């Protein structure tokens with residue numbers, strides 16, 4: 001009797017899953033043994049390596065972009081649909097890799113094929129199989145750098161980041177997306193530095209590692225928590241094409257519905273030791289909104305007027321036409337008394353009003369507007385850490401917080417839906433507590449970090465760098 005009920009419930013579940021299914025839908029559901037995705041160094045010694053090469057070759061040879069058996073079909077999904085800097089960055093990519101892996105299996109005819117990952121915290125140099133430029137190597141594409149140590153950060157693994165989703169405070173997802181995720185794209189460069197990055201086969205190993213480190217974050221415990229499976233966060237579907245979707249709830253765990261795990265599901269223990277003499281060691285380790293060391297000299301720029309920039313935002317300071325080249329630079333943002341008072345009100349947890357603006361402002365952001373990037377810049381090989389420097393506190397101590405990064409990949413992500421490119425960095429409110437009693441200037445620094453190979457000269461132009469109040473009530 002019990003058996004019969006169990007059986008029926010199981011059957012109903014399976015049917016419900018299959019109803020919404022598209023052509024290549026999960027067969028893993030109900031499967032009992034988990035597939036194991038190994039690290040590349042182990043993977044390449046297995047028979048799966050040949051299957052992987054065969055699948056890449058066959059998919060690249062198929063030039064029908066509308067055919068799921070072609071490489072460009074999958075590249076276009078990323079170009080058209082990938083969520084960056086918005087919720088579901090991790091979960092959307094989990095489903096994307098899952099479907100791609102199944103497609104590879106079908107193409108090469110090896111049902112045991114799994115996606116390998118590249119553990120760059122252990123081996124920051126890209127596996128040699130990807131960098132051998134011989135013409136019959138399907139894993140090779142032209143890149144700027146093969147070593148990503150300048151892209152790595154331990155910040156997302158900090159015990160203070162206990163929430164998960166983008167747009168929640170102290171969250172793992174936006175921290176990890178920024179560094180190491182974006183920075184690996186930027187430092188490798190070439191097609192990896194833009195939204196067509198899945199063209200480069202290393203993309204799939206990078207994202208398998210991203211997915212793995214999400215698993216590691218969940219299993220690290222110590223107060224780290226995902227939105228529970230019953231929460232509305234998991235309702236709805238990830239969209240890949242008009243006919244290829246996946247219920248978000250399936251991407252809650254790799255094991256329950258998707259039927260796989262990783263060879264190693266633990267955090268990196270530290271950064272790789274070898275560092276380039278060209279680098280600025282450890283600077284990339286500063287977590288978003290945490291103290292950052294050493295600020296570059298200030299450049300001189302035209303100041304833009306304080307003004308409403310939309311119905312919801314008001315610029316309290318700004319500078320115009322900032323060029324970024326291979327040197328680090330600071331941009332002064334003078335804030336008037338009204339602006340300082342407003343910052344302090346927001347810092348105290350309240351809402352601020354301004355004589356010139358009718359709104360009640362609740363949050364603070366730095367905006368890079370009308371961002372331009374030249375061809376050399378688009379190739380990547382570098383990035384800038386963006387820091388906000390506050391006026392000294394009453395004891396005279398300078399305070400700088402790292403608020404994010406900017407490079408070719410972030411710009412490509414912001415550009416790919418058209419219109420002027422605008423990047424926005426939210427600042428935690430608490431940063432502005434007591435601001436009214438401070439005397440001095442604020443500034444934003446762009447700290448350049450290079451890979452072994454890098455472009456020279458100006459690569460990025462910022463039409464405006466401004467400090468803005470927003471009516472948006474969030475403390476992410």
Ligand SMILES: [Cu+2]
Nearest residue numbers: 181185197207
């Ligand atoms: Cu990516």
